[in-house]
Amino acid sequence: xxxxxxxxxxxxxxxxxxxxxxxxxxxxxxxxxxxxxxxxxxxxxxxxxxxxxxxxxxxxxxxxxxxxxxxxxxxxxxxxxxxxxxxxxxxxxxxxxxxxxxxxxxxxxxxxxxxxxxxxxxxxxxxxxxxxxxxxxxxxxxxxxxxxxxxxxxxxxxxxxxxxxxxxxxxxxxxxxxxxxxxxxxxxxxxxxxxxxxxxxxxxxxxxxxxxxxxxxxxxxxxxxxxxxxxxxxxxxxxxxxxxxxxxxxxxxxxxxxxxxxxxxxxxxxxxxxxxxxxxxxxxxxxxxxxxxxxxxxxxxxxxxxxxxxxxxxxxxxxxxxxxxxxxxxxxxxxxxxxxxxxxxxxxxxxxxxxxxxxxxxxxxxxxxxxxxxxxxxxxxxxxxxxxxxxxxxxxxxxx
Numbered sequence: 373x374x375x376x377x378x379x380x381x382x383x384x385x386x387x388x389x390x391x392x393x394x395x396x397x398x399x400x401x402x403x404x405x406x407x408x409x410x411x412x413x414x415x416x417x418x419x420x421x422x423x424x425x426x427x428x429x430x431x432x433x434x435x436x437x438x439x440x441x442x443x444x445x446x447x448x449x450x451x452x453x454x455x456x457x458x459x460x461x462x463x464x465x466x467x468x469x470x471x472x473x474x475x476x477x478x479x480x481x482x483x484x485x486x487x488x489x490x491x492x493x494x495x496x497x498x499x500x501x502x503x504x505x506x507x508x509x510x511x512x513x514x515x516x517x518x519x520x521x522x523x524x525x526x527x528x529x530x531x532x533x534x535x536x537x538x539x540x541x542x543x544x545x546x547x548x549x550x551x552x553x554x555x556x557x558x559x560x561x562x563x564x565x566x567x568x569x570x571x572x573x574x575x576x577x578x579x580x581x582x583x584x585x586x587x588x589x590x591x592x593x594x595x596x597x598x599x600x601x602x603x604x605x606x607x608x609x610x611x612x613x614x615x616x617x618x619x620x621x622x623x624x625x626x627x628x629x630x631x632x633x634x635x636x637x638x639x640x641x642x643x644x645x646x647x648x649x650x651x652x653x654x655x656x657x658x659x660x661x662x663x664x665x666x667x668x669x670x671x672x673x674x675x676x677x678x679x680x681x682x683x684x685x686x687x688x689x690x691x692x693x694x695x696x697x698x699x700x701x702x703x704x705x706x707x708x709x710x711x712x713x714x715x716x717x718x719x720x721x722x723x724x725x726x727x728x729x730x731x732x733x734x735x736x737x738x739x740x741x742x743x744x745x746x747x748x749x750x751x752x753x754x755x756x757x758x759x760x761x762x763x764x765x766x767x768x769x770x771x772x
Contacts, residue, residue, distance in 0.1 A: 409486075409495065409729065410484040410485060410486045410490070410729075411439070411484070411485045411490070411491050412482040412483065412484055412485070413437040413438070413439045413482060413483060413484075413485055413506070414437065414481060414482055415435050415436075415437055415476075415479060415480070415481050415482065415483070415508075416435060416436055416437065416438060417433050417434075417435045417476055418433050418434050418435060418436070418538060418539060418542055419433045420433075420538075420542070421433050421434050421534075421535070421538035421539070421542070424534055424537075424538050425520075425529075425531055425534055426531055426534035426535045426537065426538035426539075427529045427531050427534075427535070428469070428474055428475050428476055428510035428511060428529065428531075428535070429459075429465055429468055429469040429474035429475065429510060429511060429512055429528055429529055429530075430469040430470070430474055430475040430477070430527075430528075430529070431527065431529050432475045432476040432477050432510075433476055434476060434507075434508065434510060434535040434538060434539055435476040435479055435508045435510075436505055436506060436507045436508060436539055436543075437482075437483045437485070437505065437506040437508075438503065438504070438505050438543075438546070439485055439489070439491060439503070439504045439505075440503055441501055441502045441503035441504070442501050443501050444501060445499070445500070445501030445502040445503070446503075447547075447550050447551055447552040447553070448499070448502040448503065448551065448552060448553035448554070449502060449503045449504075449505065449543070449548050449551050449553070449554045449555070450488060450489065450499050450502050450503070450504045450505065450554075450555045450557060451505045451507060451540075451543070451554070451555070451556050451557065451573070452488065452489055452504070452505065452506045452507065452557050452558055452559075452562070452727070453507050453509065453515065453556070453557070453558030453562035453563075453565045453566055453569075454506065454507060454508055454509035454558065454559075454562050455509060455558060455559045455560030455561040455562035455563065455589075455590075455725075456473045456509045456560070456561055456562075457473075457512075457560070457561055458512050458513055458514065458561060458607070458611050459474075459512035459513075459611075459614075460607050460608075460610035460611045460614060461610060461614065462526055462528065462614075464512075465512055465526075465528050465530075465614070466526055466528065468512055469528060472508075472510070473509060473510060473512070474510050474511075474512060475510060476508065476510060479508055479510075483506050483508075484727070485504060485506065485727075486727050486728060486729045486732075487725070487726045487727040487728050487729050487731065487732035487733070487746075488504075488557060488586070488726045488727065488732055488746070488749075489504045489506060489727060490729060490732075491504070495729045495732075495733060495734075496729075496732070496733060496746065497733065497746060497747075497750065498746065498749070498750035498753070498754070499555070499750075502553070503547065503548070505543060506727075507536075507539055507562075509561065509562060509565075510535070511530065511531060511532030511535055511615075512530075512532070512611075512615070513530065513532045513611050513612075513614075513615035513617055514532065514561050514562070514564045514565035514568060514635075515532040515533060515535060515536040515565045515568075515569055516532050516533055516565070516568055516569075516612075516615065516617035516620045516621060516635075517530035517531060517532040517533060517614075517615030517616055517617050517620070518530065518531060518532070518533040518534055518615075518616050518617075518619065518620055519531070519615065519616040530614065530615040530616060532615065532617075533617075533620040536565075536569055536572070540573070540576050541576075544576065548577070549578065550578070551577055551578060551581045551583075552580070552581055552582070553581065553582050553583075554573075554577050554581055554582070554583045554584075555583075555584055555585065555586055555753065556569065556570060556573040556583075556584075556585045556586075557585065557586040557587070557588065557726065558587065558588065558590065559588040559589050559590070559724075559725045559726060559727065560588075560589045560590060560658065560723060560725070561590070562590070563587040563588045563589050563590020563591070563651075564587070564590040564592060564635070564637065565590070566585050566586065566587040566590060567585070567587045567590055567591075567637050567640065567641065567644065567648065568620075568621060568622070568635075568640065570585040570644050570646045570648055571622065571644055571645055571646050573585065573646070574645070574646040582753075583646060583647075584646065584647040584648070584649065584752075584753055585644075585646055585647070585648045585649070586648075586649045586651065586726070586749055586753075587637075587648065587649070587650050587651065587652075588651040588652070588724060588725065588726040589651065589652055589653070589656060589658070589723050589724055589725065590637065590650075590652070591637045591638075591650055591652040591656075591704070592604065592636065592637065592656075592659060592663070593636065593637075593638055593659065593663070593699065593700055593703050593704075594633070594636045594638060594639075594703075595659065595663045595664060595696060595699055595700070596664075596699075597663070597664060597665070597666060597669055598664060598665055598669060598692060599669055603662075603663065603666050603669075604659075604662070604663045605632070605633075605636075608632045608633075608635040608636065609630075609632040611632075611635065612631055612632040612635055613632070617631070617635070618631035618632075618634075621634040621635065621640070622634060622640050622643050622644065624643040625639055625640045625643050637650075638703045638704070638706070638707070641707055641713075642707060642708045642710075647712040647713065647714075648712075648713055648714075649713070649714035649715065649716070649748075649749055649752055649753075649759075650713070650714070650715040650716070650717075651715070651716045651717075651724065651726065651745055651749075652715075652716075652717055652718075653717070653718045653719065653720045653721070653722050653723070653724060654697045654700045654701055654717055654718070654719055654762070654763070654768075655693060655696065655697050655700075655719060655720065655721050655768040656700075656722070656723055657679075657721050657722050657723045658723040659696070659700075660679065660693060660696060660721070661679050663696075664692070664693070664696050665679060675689065678693075681770075682721045682768055682769075682770060683770065690768070693768055694767065694768065697719070697768060701717075701762070704717070711758065713760065714748070714749070714752040714758065714759045714760060715759070715760050715761070715762070716738075716740055716745055716748050716749075716759065716761060717761070717762040717763060718738045718740070718763045718771070719763040719765040719766075719767065719768060719769050720738055720763075720769060720770070720771035721768050721769065721770060721771070722771055724738070726745065731745065732744070732745055732746050733745070733746035733747070738763075738771055740761045740762075740763060741759075741761055743759070748761075
């Protein structure tokens, strides 16, 4: 039988060679956990996708990691979309194309599976035995881009939407066509991609399947900077234009407003038909760092200490951060009510990743109504109970 992945484990009195031999003797086939309680899964580089033009920024094929389900989870799937920001101009995209966020040739051959992708019931009670997939991010536009023409000077490819389609088709052939349950999820830029591709994902699955989406730290608001300018809106305009994303954003939204505005969840969530669960912090640290205080507005580094640790913020800085939280809640509260939607909004100064077990399901995990994120999502997904709650704590706080 095949051992899918073997991670180096240090054991007192046992050499690595002897340990591997012991595993072979026992015919252990399951992915091995590591000392940090994660498992590491080998990469699958999808070379066949290049025929469809589904390639990373540098033209290399896309990639993902798959850990097969078993038992009651054999026909259930969790698809996790990696995050990693965006590139909004040629210079930034060229830089990304030389690294793992723009080229599969630069990606690690193994990726850790924790949190919602963890393989034990202790760390991931609801989804541990599902087919779990981690899709690598290498297009720079949250899997939305599609520009046919390649600039001969920079040789960059903007093909994120094709990557999403090609990987989903490959997973379909590997068993997702028989899915009974499926979740599309992701964090940060992957959380945004989850929202933007949610209905598309639903359309690719069997009609009888229970399909829902879970977006973590992906609710980026159209907020202002400390000087009142619209930095994030300008950046999104550049991303959508450069990557040709407009045609791959929800059409109900793009027919109602400028396509770049449909990169903001606040403008697109109401058009999404598939059940969606939103996990976010009202004081999202990435948004404080980049939407509220982009580096070019802090040349004297007056915000550096505060951004690194909110305990170091001055009273005037805290007032500005609190105002951002108020604006976040105002925008979120303006969404039309929807009984199929779930949300778990914390007051943590964080950009939480549901691949982190300590964030997803742990004694130190954020809790609302005494529930961890994993418990809230599980109850919502299986329709045991709805979950629409916001941390009542009236201020930004440090969380473990």
